[in-house]
Amino acid sequence: MITVVGTGTGAGAPPPADVLARAALVVGGRRHLDAAPLPEGAERVVLGPLAPALDTIAEYVGKELPVVVLASGDPGFFGVVRALAERFGPGRLDVRPGVSSVAAAFARIGLPWDDAVVVSAHGRDPRTAVNVCRAHPKVAVLTGPGAGPAELGAALGEGRVLVVASALGDPERERVERVTPAEAAARDWGPAVNVVLCLDGARALGAVRTVAGAAAGPAAWALPEEAFAHRDSMITKFEVRALALARLGPRAGDLVWDVGAGSGSVAVECARFGAAVVAVERAPDGVERIRANAAAHGVDVRVVHGTAPGALSGLADDPDAVFVGGGGRELPAVVTACARRARRTVVVAVAALDRVPAARAALAGAGFDCDGVLLQSSRLAPLPGDVTRLAATNPVFLLWGVRTPVSSEGVAQ
Numbered sequence: 001m002i003t004v005v006g007t008g009t010g011a012g013a014p015p016p017a018d019v020l021a022r023a024a025l026v027v028g029g030r031r032h033l034d035a036a037p038l039p040e041g042a043e044r045v046v047l048g049p050l051a052p053a054l055d056t057i058a059e060y061v062g063k064e065l066p067v068v069v070l071a072s073g074d075p076g077f078f079g080v081v082r083a084l085a086e087r088f089g090p091g092r093l094d095v096r097p098g099v100s101s102v103a104a105a106f107a108r109i110g111l112p113w114d115d116a117v118v119v120s121a122h123g124r125d126p127r128t129a130v131n132v133c134r135a136h137p138k139v140a141v142l143t144g145p146g147a148g149p150a151e152l153g154a155a156l157g158e159g160r161v162l163v164v165a166s167a168l169g170d171p172e173r174e175r176v177e178r179v180t181p182a183e184a185a186a187r188d189w190g191p192a193v194n195v196v197l198c199l200d201g202a203r204a205l206g207a208v209r210t211v212a213g214a215a216a217g218p219a220a221w222a223l224p225e226e227a228f229a230h231r232d233s234m235i236t237k238f239e240v241r242a243l244a245l246a247r248l249g250p251r252a253g254d255l256v257w258d259v260g261a262g263s264g265s266v267a268v269e270c271a272r273f274g275a276a277v278v279a280v281e282r283a284p285d286g287v288e289r290i291r292a293n294a295a296a297h298g299v300d301v302r303v304v305h306g307t308a309p310g311a312l313s314g315l316a317d318d319p320d321a322v323f324v325g326g327g328g329r330e331l332p333a334v335v336t337a338c339a340r341r342a343r344r345t346v347v348v349a350v351a352a353l354d355r356v357p358a359a360r361a362a363l364a365g366a367g368f369d370c371d372g373v374l375l376q377s378s379r380l381a382p383l384p385g386d387v388t389r390l391a392a393t394n395p396v397f398l399l400w401g402v403r404t405p406v407s408s409e410g411v412a413q
Contacts, residue, residue, distance in 0.1 A: 002057065002067045002084060006075045006098030007032060016096070019068055025060045027053050028070030036070060050080075054087050061088060072194075074100040078120045078142055101194040102140045105165040108176045109197070115206040116140050116197075117214045117252070121147035127317065128253040130155040134276035135252065135300055136214060137200035149196050153184030155317070156198070159300075163197035164189065200300075214252060218272045221245055223265070228293045230263035231285070236325055239377045240349055240396050241266060247347045247400040248321040250275035257319040259308045259338060260326025264290030264301060270323075271299035278315060282307040309337035321345040324359075332358040339366030339401060350397040359399055368401025 003023075005015045015036050020026065026038055027045045038044060043060075045053050060067050074097040075081045081095055106113040117136045121129040122144030129141045133156055141152060149164045156162075162184045167173035173192065184196075222242035225235050236244070244266060250256050252274035258267035261279035267290065271277045279290050279301050287305045294301040304311055309330065322338040324331070324346065331350070339346050339362060346368065348359050356372075363370040374397050378390035 001094055002061065002069060002088060002092055003094045003096065004069045004071060004075050004081055004084065005096045006071055006073050006079075006100075007036075015068070015070060019096075022066045023068040024065035025057065025067045026070065027057060027067065029072070032070035032072075047080075050083055054083065057084075058087070061092065072101065073098050073104070077102070078118075078122075099169075101142070101165065101168055104168045105140065105163065105176065105195045105197055108165065108168075109163055109178075111138075111204060112206070113138070113140065114212045115209045115215070118142070119253070120144075121152075126151055126155070127255070130317075131253050131255045131276040132274075133160060133198040134255075134302070135271060135274055137203035137300075138206060139198040141196045141198060143193050143196055148193055149179075149184040149189045150187060151185075152196055152198065153179070153181035153186075156181040158182070159200070161199045161201050161204075163199065165194050165197070166190075166192040168194045214274060217274065218269075221269055221272065223269065225265075227297075228263050228265045228268070229289050229296075230265070231289070235263045236265050236349060237377075237393055237396070239393070240375055240398060241269060243373070243375065243398055244323055244347050244349065245269055245273075247398075248323060248345060250277075250321065254320040255317055257312075257315070257322040257338065257342075259312070259322060259324045259334060261290055261303075262286060262325055264293045264303075266323045266325065267301045268293050268297050268299055270321075271301050272297060275320075277301045278304060278319070280304045280306060280308055280311050280315075282311075308334045312337050312341070318343055322347070324348045331355050332362045335359050335362035336366060339363055339368055342403065344403055346401045348399045350399065351394065353397070356397050356399065363399065363401035366401070368403055370399065370401045372397060372399035374398075 003019050007015055021039050023042050025043045030046050033044055045056050047053055057067050071080050076095055077100045084093055102118055116138045117132055118140045119129045119132045120142040122142050126147035133139045162179050164177050166175045222238040224238055250270035250273040254275040256270045256275045256277050258279045261267050261281045264279050267277045267279040281287050287303050290303050318341045320343045322342045324335055335348055350356055350359055360370050374395055376395045378392045381389050381391035383389055
């Protein structure tokens with residue numbers, strides 16, 4: 001049997017003496033092992049790389065000798081339980097959880113966390129954590145080297161409050177500090193940080209929830225044009241938006257650009273799926289309209305006032321997906337600029353037939369697999385006398401390019 005004991009973070013309780021007394025092997029971080037009264041004769045393994053520790057555990061399990069694994073907080077929450085269950089099976093584990101660092105951090109500031117999104121940046125690309133923080137009002141980030149408070153603060157900019165919780169459970173060293181992203185970026189936080197909470201101060205308390213974690217995805221999308229403020233019907237029609245969303249694939253952790261955003265209908269719909277979104281719009285009244293539409297739908301959209309492609313150079317982070325809804329004569333240059341930086345997909349809506357070849361060539365020239373359709377639809381339109389006719393909408397070409405995945409050997413697949 002492998003007994004996994006969560007200790008330290010948020011709780012500070014030592015491992016049960018009876019569990020340790022029977023152990024032939026005790027595995028854990030150095031600070032956990034130093035604090036535990038290990039039995040004489042028990043082998044001690046300091047956790048570093050996980051694979052060698054698992055191999056040592058396997059030797060003891062094969063001999064039916066008891067093993068104890070010491071971990072921080074709740075070891076079933078982004079912890080060692082997953083690796084142990086995958087290697088040895090859940091039936092061999094006796095898990096005794098402590099208080100997770102996320103629960104402890106929220107407790108320290110007096111907030112519920114059933115509506116928080118929890119994301120791990122420990123040993124992972126921090127861009128996912130950054131994009132989740134941009135898109136959601138209450139996020140807990142499990143940090144790691146190169147993905148701590150300073151890096152999060154530098155990437156986020158303003159609009160959020162960061163709560164940095166360090167040395168949780170240590171009565172002498174514990175610190176819980178509220179800082180702005182700029183303040184976080186300017187400091188060296190050291191190795192004691194457990195978790196960073198990223199909060200929208202106006203929405204940090206949240207509403208009563210039935211399902212924990214991130215808010216459920218939208219019950220409907222490709223919303224009618226009437227759901228958005230727009231000028232003179234200058235808005236991406238819902239039929240076009242439906243296919244554009246399907247090709248963009250927005251999701252939590254993604255960054256999406258809406259270039260030539262107009263009313264921001266595509267930007268808002270992507271944000272409703274949980275993606276972080278930047279809308280680029282050249283018209284001042286369009287900028288305000290996008291902000292109003294985002295607020296009306298309860299989502300965060302960063303709006304950049306500028307003209308593409310020039311305005312795109314000021315955007316530091318590469319997007320996962322891009323929607324291009326305008327461009328005029330500059331369309332090929334705009335599509336090329338977007339395609340150079342998009343990690344996954346570029347979708348282009350074009351009303352004029354003579355602009356299609358150039359847009360398609362720009363996608364193909366950037367190494368994308370390109371496809372597209374002409375969307376023509378007729379909507380039911382009631383007439384007096386219980387008569388219904390079909391009212392045609394303007395046809396739109398929708399092109400999309402998908403980046404060809406490259407294998408670890410650098411060969412396109």
